[in-house]
Amino acid sequence: MQLSLHADYSLRVLIYLASAEPAGRSVSTQEISVAYGISRNHLVRVVQTLAENGYVKATTGRTGGVSLAMEPKAIRIGEVVRGAEPTLKLVECFDRRTNTCPIASVCALKGMLREGLESFLTTLNQYTLADITTVRDRGELVRILQSA
C-alpha cells in the first residue's frame, strides 16, 4: 500500500510553494522539479490537479508560474490526498462496475476497509500545510529547497 506519485508530488508542490520566499512568490514548475529532482512533465499534471482543486493558481507563458491560492493553515492534508489520489479504491469491490469478486454482495470486509480509509484521511485532516511549513525547522526547510 503506497500513496501514488501524483499525491506524493502534490504534497511536495504545496510544501514548496508554502516555503517560497518572499511569501506568495510565483514559482515555475522547472524550479520545483530541480529542487526535488523529479520529473517536470509529471509536475505539470500535478499542478493542473492542484489548480482544479483550488489549492494553487497557475499562470502560463514565459513569466507564468504557480502560487498558493489558499492560506497554508486552510489546506488540510487529508483533503489534498483525497483530491490527488487517482484511486482510493482499496480493493476491486469498491467499484461495482469492474468488480469480479463473487462474494462482494455479502462480504463485510469492504465496509471495514472503507472505515479504515476514512480513519486514515481523518487523521491526516488533523494537520494542515502550515503544520509542515510553519515550524521550528522552517529555516532549514527553506534553505534545502532553495539550494538545489
Next chain:
Amino acid sequence: MQLSLHADYSLRVLIYLASAEPAGRSVSTQEISVAYGISRNHLVRVVQTLAENGYVKATTGRTGGVSLAMEPKAIRIGEVVRGAEPTLKLVECFDRRTNTCPIASVCALKGMLREGLESFLTTLNQYTLADITTVRDRGELVRILQSA
C-alpha cells in the same frame, strides 16, 4: 492508494477457509482459485505468507491442502494486512536507504502519514475474521463460495 493483490488475496483465502464446511476442512489452492476466479500461482505465494505468519497450516502432496491454524475470532484484519502487504512505505522517505527527497530530514509530513497508516490499521484491528464469516449472511457466503 490500493491494497496490494497479495493482501487482498490473503484476506480472501482466510475468508474461504473460515467459510469451508465442515469446519476445519483442508482445502486445495485449486479450489480457492476456482471459487474466486483468481490465479492459482499467486495463491500459492499468498498461502506461503499466511503460513509464515501463523494464520494457516499448509500440507503438500496429492492430498495436501490449507486450513486455518487459528480461530477466526483471533485473526485481526489489520494484522493480516500488515503481514501481507509487501510494502507499507506510503512514500519514499519511509525508507531512508532509498529515499531521494531532499527535505526528508526536516519534513513533518512523514510523521503525519505514519500516524494515518496506524489509524488505518488500528481501525481494521477492531475487526476479526469472525466478523466477516460468522454473520447473518454466512449461509449465502458459503453458498456462493461452494457454487463455483
